[in-house]
Amino acid sequence: MNSSDKSMLGAAVFLCAGVPVICGLVFGWPLWLLFAVPLPVIPGVVYRRIRARLEYERELDIRMSAQRLTVQPPPPAPEPVRHQQTSVPVTALPSAQPDYRFVFSATVYWRFRPDVPQPVHGNPAALAIEAIVAQAKDVTAAEHPLDHQQVRHRLDSLLGQPRLDRTGAVEASAAGVRLELEPADRERLEMFARTRKDAEVWDYQRHREQDKRRYLGEDVLRDTGSAVVWWLSRHENDVQTVVQDIPTLANLAGAANNQWTPPAQRSLPSGGDMSMFEADFSGGSVPEDVAPPRSLSDVVEEMVGLAGLESGSPERELFVDRVVDGLRAAGKTAAAQELHSTFSTLDPELLGDSPGQDSAQPVAPPGEPGSAVEVSRAEAQEGPSEAPQPLPPGALARPSASVEPDTGESAPQWPDPGAEANGEKTDHIEHPGPPENDSSS
Numbered sequence: 001m002n003s004s005d006k007s008m009l010g011a012a013v014f015l016c017a018g019v020p021v022i023c024g025l026v027f028g029w030p031l032w033l034l035f036a037v038p039l040p041v042i043p044g045v046v047y048r049r050i051r052a053r054l055e056y057e058r059e060l061d062i063r064m065s066a067q068r069l070t071v072q073p074p075p076p077a078p079e080p081v082r083h084q085q086t087s088v089p090v091t092a093l094p095s096a097q098p099d100y101r102f103v104f105s106a107t108v109y110w111r112f113r114p115d116v117p118q119p120v121h122g123n124p125a126a127l128a129i130e131a132i133v134a135q136a137k138d139v140t141a142a143e144h145p146l147d148h149q150q151v152r153h154r155l156d157s158l159l160g161q162p163r164l165d166r167t168g169a170v171e172a173s174a175a176g177v178r179l180e181l182e183p184a185d186r187e188r189l190e191m192f193a194r195t196r197k198d199a200e201v202w203d204y205q206r207h208r209e210q211d212k213r214r215y216l217g218e219d220v221l222r223d224t225g226s227a228v229v230w231w232l233s234r235h236e237n238d239v240q241t242v243v244q245d246i247p248t249l250a251n252l253a254g255a256a257n258n259q260w261t262p263p264a265q266r267s268l269p270s271g272g273d274m275s276m277f278e279a280d281f282s283g284g285s286v287p288e289d290v291a292p293p294r295s296l297s298d299v300v301e302e303m304v305g306l307a308g309l310e311s312g313s314p315e316r317e318l319f320v321d322r323v324v325d326g327l328r329a330a331g332k333t334a335a336a337q338e339l340h341s342t343f344s345t346l347d348p349e350l351l352g353d354s355p356g357q358d359s360a361q362p363v364a365p366p367g368e369p370g371s372a373v374e375v376s377r378a379e380a381q382e383g384p385s386e387a388p389q390p391l392p393p394g395a396l397a398r399p400s401a402s403v404e405p406d407t408g409e410s411a412p413q414w415p416d417p418g419a420e421a422n423g424e425k426t427d428h429i430e431h432p433g434p435p436e437n438d439s440s441s
Helices: 002-027 031-036 041-069 124-140 145-159 183-219 224-234 239-243 246-256 296-307 315-327 334-343 379-381
Strands: 082-095 102-110 170-181 413-415 428-430
Touching: 002 102, 082 334, 102 124, 102 145, 102 239, 124 145, 145 170, 170 183, 183 224, 224 246, 239 246, 239 334, 246 296, 296 334, 315 379
Parallel strands: none
Antiparallel strands: 082 102, 102 170, 413 428
16 A cells, blocks of 8 residues: 555545534534444445555556566577687697707697687687697696606696687687607606616615624724624623634724734634624625745745844855755755855855866855854864854865865864765765965965
8 A cells, every 4th residue: 555545545534534523513413423424434435445456456467467578588699609720730848857858739729709809810820829839838847857648637637728819819728638758868867767766776775884884893893892792792692602703703803993913923812603794794704814925035034034144244155055055965956046046155266166176065164153163173183162263254265175184183074965865975074174374365
């Protein structure tokens, strides 16, 4: 009910009720009559108003229904622009590794935007290819070449979404993305990868070996006590074996600290089981202290040194000459020649030998080690208790076998080293006597 309806209803009520009340007051009607007169009028007025209202609503519905039937349908949507297809030729794209490039190709679908007037470019397909390649380049520049398969899947997903070119007039997307590596580049990268992994393994093994060597050298084999304690920790229930292996542990500790002692100078006996270090050493063993072989010249040199014969002295040369004569008498000519050339023994002419005389004839033996003596005839008669007198340096001459002493007694005889050692009686030569003329010597 609107405002006009309310006004009309109020006016009708006033006329129906107010007029009879006024008339009753003027004419003196009873009070009940004042209320009874308007009652028949009020329902008629209300009925009429309701009927008019219903009629109005019915007409309104008819008009609205007719208006709905006459509404025009919306205009049809414009037909979408169809995509066109082109291919991206094989293109090299950069990777995260210098000098290694991806080989890229794809199928590009492009179209003009509906709100862009045409034509906008002479070769719109080139704009689409440029947009696709630029997007693929941004992705591959941060990827490792060996990951080309994973990168290809990523490009398939990323380039499948439509994108605008740099002018904003062409919409492009890509499918069928192909991303590969050159076979030679793939082989190089795989070789580098294998080499790098091998180097890492080798470096790990080297560090492990260094740690083991440091542990053994600075801790286990620092001294004999540390080695024994380490070996005892591995053989807690076999103390007797540990005690037997102490010499070997001492040898290893000394060798590890550059304090290797020859076997002759060790306070501990050599020996022991070396198999206890098989778990820590790859087949290594302690080198044996084997003395180098000594030659005959070294032995004679040691004898001369122990005898106290100085180098260059006549006594030294006389001693060596006797050894040379003995070797020649025994048939060891090569050994005698070696000593003769090594020590430069006395010349046979200096010893008084004639060219036709046998060089194997001995000289008089010295009375004391390191000196040559001359025994006089009188001293030879009195016996060997008298101390011999040293000869002057120039008086070393081999006596002749024909020299006879002036006395009736025979001089002491020296065995001839040139005689046969077969039980036969050897020749003897006289003991050297004093020279008959000192000036002749």
